[in-house]
Amino acid sequence: MKQKIALVTGSNKGIGFAVAKELISANYEVWLATRNSELGQKAASELGENAHFINLDVASDESVLAAAKEFATKRDYLDLLINNAGIYQTELDTTAQTIDLKTIHYTFDVNFLGPIRVTQAFLPFIKKSAAGNILNVSSGLGSLGLQLDPTTGFDQMNIFAYNASKTALNAFSVILSNELKKSRIKVNSICPGYVATDLNGHSGPLTTEESAKGFMKFILNDDFITGRFIMKDGEYPW
Numbered sequence: 080m081k082q083k084i085a086l087v088t089g090s091n092k093g094i095g096f097a098v099a100k101e102l103i104s105a106n107y108e109v110w111l112a113t114r115n116s117e118l119g120q121k122a123a124s125e126l127g128e129n130a131h132f133i134n135l136d137v138a139s140d141e142s143v144l145a146a147a148k149e150f151a152t153k154r155d156y157l158d159l160l161i162n163n164a165g166i167y168q169t170e171l172d173t174t175a176q177t178i179d180l181k182t183i184h185y186t187f188d189v190n191f192l193g194p195i196r197v198t199q200a201f202l203p204f205i206k207k208s209a210a211g212n213i214l215n216v217s218s219g220l221g222s223l224g225l226q227l228d229p230t231t232g233f234d235q236m237n238i239f240a241y242n243a244s245k246t247a248l249n250a251f252s253v254i255l256s257n258e259l260k261k262s263r264i265k266v267n268s269i270c271p272g273y274v275a276t277d278l279n280g281h282s283g284p285l286t287t288e289e290s291a292k293g294f295m296k297f298i299l300n301d302d303f304i305t306g307r308f309i310m311k312d313g314e315y316p317w
């Protein structure tokens with residue numbers, strides 16, 4: 080059996096780190112792609128010899144290209160890419176009526192353009208996998224269906240830049256999944272649930288470990304499921 084290789088962005092902490100840990104337990108080799116070298120190296124060393132660190136800032140073209148170049152010197156294929164790195168600028172992300180456009184630009188740069196940059200740079204490696212898999216870490220807050228439905232409570236959570244960046248990310252998942260269907264590469268959005276992390280001041284009810292187990296249920300399913308918006312109990316509407 081060929082060694083399964085995964086790369087997870089933003090994996091020095093939070094959901095990304097917990098998913099990396101689960102992947103190691105499932106015998107994956109994991110590349111922790113993080114923008115802070117010290118934190119990335121520390122996280123990789125905590126996970127043991129099957130974990131490797133690579134420096135990658137998803138908001139920088141140069142950094143992403145340099146990371147792909149470095150990866151090429153070490154490995155020639157990638158089975159699983161998890162576009163996990165994300166931001167939510169709590170104090171700045173205000174209403175659609177008043178939000179500063181700078182907040183929208185930066186949020187989109189990380190949450191939407193980031194996954195596109197990373198996917199484009201690493202797609203040549205994914206195309207060499209026997210079963211390529213791209214998972215974009217979205218949010219239920221990016222679902223227009225949920226935001227329009229007053230019975231869900233999501234209509235009260237108008238975090239404009241964040242929500243819109245995840246809606247755009249979902250569009251990337253859908254269009255890329257259509258493009259890559261013939262190559263048998265899966266592309267899906269996944270919502271990790273409401274998880275206690277730095278992103279939300281640790282307000283979520285789920286632990287990162289519980290959330291990561293939800294990811295693994297999907298990752299370890301060999302069926303060719305693509306173009307879906309996965310959540311722990313099933314699927315979300317787009």
Ligand SMILES: NC(=O)c1ccc[n+]([C@@H]2O[C@H](COP(=O)([O-])OP(=O)(O)OC[C@H]3O[C@@H](n4cnc5c(N)ncnc54)[C@H](OP(=O)(O)O)[C@@H]3O)[C@@H](O)[C@H]2O)c1
Nearest residue numbers: 089093094114136137138163164165218273274276277278
């Ligand atoms: N927590 C939730 O309830 C929840 C719900 C739905 C979706 N999500 C999504 O889940 C993902 C992970 O979030 P989390 O809750 O685990 O948050 P977190 O603990 O704040 O972790 C976010 C990770 O993203 C990294 N990151 C931010 N900007 C980056 C950049 N420019 N380049 C590379 N890495 C960058 C952070 O690195 P630094 O340490 O260097 O900042 C950190 O490793 C995000 O996409 C988020 O939107 C979370």
